Amino acid sequence: MADQPDILRIALAQLNPTLGDIAGNIEKAREAHNDALRMKADLLLLSELFISGYPPEDLVLKPAFTDQCMQAVESLADLTKDGAPGIIVGTPYRDETGLFNAIAVLDNGKVQTWRKKVDLPNYGVFDEKRVFDKGPMPGPVNFRGVRIGIPICEDIWGDLDVCETLAESGAEFLLVPNGSPYVSEKMDVRHQVVIRQIIESGLSIAYLNQLGGQDELMFDGGSFVLNADHHLAVQMNQFEDSVISTTWRRADDGWFCEDGVKANLPDSDEANWRACVMGLRDYVNKNGFANVVLGLSGGIDSAICAAMAVDALGEERVRCIMMPYAYTSEESLKDAADCAKALGVRYEIVPIEKPVTGFSEALSELFEGTNEGVTEENLQSRARGTILMAVSNKFGSMVVTTGNKSEMSVGYATLYGDMNGGYNPIKDLYKMRVYKLAAWRNENVPSDCLGPSGEVIPQNIIDKAPSAELRPDQTDQDSLPPYPVLDDMLECLIEHEMSVEDIVAKGHDKETVLRIQHLLYIAEYKRRQSAPGVKITAKQFGRDRRYPITNRFRDG
Numbered sequence: 001m002a003d004q005p006d007i008l009r010i011a012l013a014q015l016n017p018t019l020g021d022i023a024g025n026i027e028k029a030r031e032a033h034n035d036a037l038r039m040k041a042d043l044l045l046l047s048e049l050f051i052s053g054y055p056p057e058d059l060v061l062k063p064a065f066t067d068q069c070m071q072a073v074e075s076l077a078d079l080t081k082d083g084a085p086g087i088i089v090g091t092p093y094r095d096e097t098g099l100f101n102a103i104a105v106l107d108n109g110k111v112q113t114w115r116k117k118v119d120l121p122n123y124g125v126f127d128e129k130r131v132f133d134k135g136p137m138p139g140p141v142n143f144r145g146v147r148i149g150i151p152i153c154e155d156i157w158g159d160l161d162v163c164e165t166l167a168e169s170g171a172e173f174l175l176v177p178n179g180s181p182y183v184s185e186k187m188d189v190r191h192q193v194v195i196r197q198i199i200e201s202g203l204s205i206a207y208l209n210q211l212g213g214q215d216e217l218m219f220d221g222g223s224f225v226l227n228a229d230h231h232l233a234v235q236m237n238q239f240e241d242s243v244i245s246t247t248w249r250r251a252d253d254g255w256f257c258e259d260g261v262k263a264n265l266p267d268s269d270e271a272n273w274r275a276c277v278m279g280l281r282d283y284v285n286k287n288g289f290a291n292v293v294l295g296l297s298g299g300i301d302s303a304i305c306a307a308m309a310v311d312a313l314g315e316e317r318v319r320c321i322m323m324p325y326a327y328t329s330e331e332s333l334k335d336a337a338d339c340a341k342a343l344g345v346r347y348e349i350v351p352i353e354k355p356v357t358g359f360s361e362a363l364s365e366l367f368e369g370t371n372e373g374v375t376e377e378n379l380q381s382r383a384r385g386t387i388l389m390a391v392s393n394k395f396g397s398m399v400v401t402t403g404n405k406s407e408m409s410v411g412y413a414t415l416y417g418d419m420n421g422g423y424n425p426i427k428d429l430y431k432m433r434v435y436k437l438a439a440w441r442n443e444n445v446p447s448d449c450l451g452p453s454g455e456v457i458p459q460n461i462i463d464k465a466p467s468a469e470l471r472p473d474q475t476d477q478d479s480l481p482p483y484p485v486l487d488d489m490l491e492c493l494i495e496h497e498m499s500v501e502d503i504v505a506k507g508h509d510k511e512t513v514l515r516i517q518h519l520l521y522i523a524e525y526k527r528r529q530s531a532p533g534v535k536i537t538a539k540q541f542g543r544d545r546r547y548p549i550t551n552r553f554r555d556g
Contacts, residue, residue, distance in 0.1 A: 073091050140172070183538055194207050228253070427531070
């Protein structure tokens with residue numbers, strides 16, 4: 001029957017919008033619509049809040065912003081005239097009842113209808129209840145004779161039975177626009193969420209996810225289609241923007257999607273690497289920086305950040321500076337030079353003896369009668385931080401800061417020194433994960449990475465004991481437990497919120513656990529002043545884990 005087609009071609013657009021760039025996002029939507037037109041698609045699906053970018057946070061509270069988003073949607077409607085593909089697109093939407101996270105269905109040259117997100121996430125990185133109003137339980141949309149349910153992201157993750165309600169009200173299959181941030185090994189979780197909704201609704205489901213970095217959050221794509229029989233019909237890649245065509249057919253037992261693209265998804269090491277790289281690339285490019293600069297110390301953290309920066313931006317946009325002092329070893333000088341050579345980056349040496357001596361002389365009267373210690377050590381770090389910020393100011397380069405999650409957890413970092421910087425690609429990677437990824441990168445080069453193949457992080461950097469080199473013969477383990485032990489304690493405390501008693505029961509020394517817990521709490525003020533970085537774990541500092549700075553609670 002003409003009003004009840006038995007086939008529908010749907011283009012899935014897994015794209016990388018820029019938050020606040022309404023004109024740029026509209027242009028991306030137009031290009032995707034041209035692709036859909038060439039594919040002879042009937043409908044184009046774009047991701048959650050695509051027009052504004054996601055998550056827009058308090059920006060949507062500005063009426064001028066929301067109005068421009070809605071006007072942009074109206075302009076897109078013209079593309080759907082004369083039988084051209086329809087469009088489903090996410091946008092902030094305001095009417096007399098409130099402000100909503102919504103989608104518009106565009107067809108025949110106009111906005112046919114709106115649907116509003118019901119389940120507003122209010123946990124982890126999400127606080128949509130702060131800015132959006134809850135939408136009513138939706139019914140399906142009639143698109144060219146087919147009744148399509150369009151739950152929005154959390155509508156399939158939560159417990160409000162949105163999918164089941166759509167099925168009961170006549171939806172024939174579900175198209176789900178998402179803004180689901182990357183967390184290591186999350187793809188399996190997404191598949192399980194969709195399978196649960198298939199069981200509840202009995203309907204085939206297309207899951208379309210956003211791509212790209214937005215401040216701390218990384219959206220990895222990985223869009224897919226699961227049919228009602230749980231068969232994976234389509235799997236798009238992670239970390240790659242693309243528009244693909246899917247073919248849907250009506251059968252006796254309902255609609256199903258024909259087999260299409262079946263991408264081989266990256267393993268966890270590759271996915272984590274590419275998330276860090278894309279997060280850094282998008283932060284630099286979307287904020288308009290021409291290039292980056294970082295201190296290359298000869299240690300593992302700065303080496304892996306240099307490699308990520310080259311993979312993200314290319315060698316010509318990365319500048320590395322070695323800043324030696326009296327305690328910098330010849331080994332570190334050689335390792336830093338070897339790393340820079342392997343990566344092909346611009347490399348310079350700026351000794352810090354004069355500025356450190358100058359600071360020491362300036363403070364000599366104030367410090368008279370005191371013993372040298374951490375204060376004097378930190379002058380070295382702060383001299384280096386000042387030099388990097390001076391280069392940034394002079395040449396417009398963004399400083400990449402290089403502290404890993406283990407160090408940031410216990411405050412093993414210097415404010416206004418090695419913490420200086422605009423972005424930190426390894427901020428959410430524990431130290432042992434840093435070592436693992438460094439070894440992995442020496443054996444692999446993902447297709448979207450711009451750096452060279454081969455050993456880009458010298459093996460000696462991976463093998464030697466880590467040290468800040470702020471005093472003679474110093475190693476990190478002088479003041480911290482071995483990193484495998486420390487990381488396990490930190491994961492227990494941070495990712496799992498375990499009690500001291502339970503951590504000790506795992507075999508850890510109680511006094512050490514109590515000390516690490518104390519360091520974790522008192523370093524909160526430092527983390528509040530740290531650069532943003534890519535979210536990799538379930539409990540990233542900042543958006544995920546919001547502990548008070550002033551806090552006298554101690555477990556155990």
